[in-house]
Amino acid sequence: MFSKHQGNSCCAKDESADLAHKAGHKLREIIDVSSEQAHDTAAAIAREVRGHPVQSSAIAAAIGFALGWLLRRR
Numbered sequence: 340m341f342s343k344h345q346g347n348s349c350c351a352k353d354e355s356a357d358l359a360h361k362a363g364h365k366l367r368e369i370i371d372v373s374s375e376q377a378h379d380t381a382a383a384i385a386r387e388v389r390g391h392p393v394q395s396s397a398i399a400a401a402i403g404f405a406l407g408w409l410l411r412r413r
Contacts, residue, residue: 388395
């Protein structure tokens with residue numbers, strides 16, 4: 340009843356859907372891991388800033404000065 344072409348098309352659609360599902364699942368895993376790592380990094384930075392407020396303020400001021408100088412030059 341189905342020609343060879345129709346059978347291959349159906350199989351290719353199934354394979355494409357399966358690959359898309361697997362890719363979506365893998366992407367979700369990557370996003371979850373990245374989000375967890377970003378959260379951990381932010382928490383570590385917050386601990387360092389609380390532990391060394393003067394140094395943190397000096398570093399932030401230096402970075403702000405450098406960015407201002409670089410952006411003003413344009």
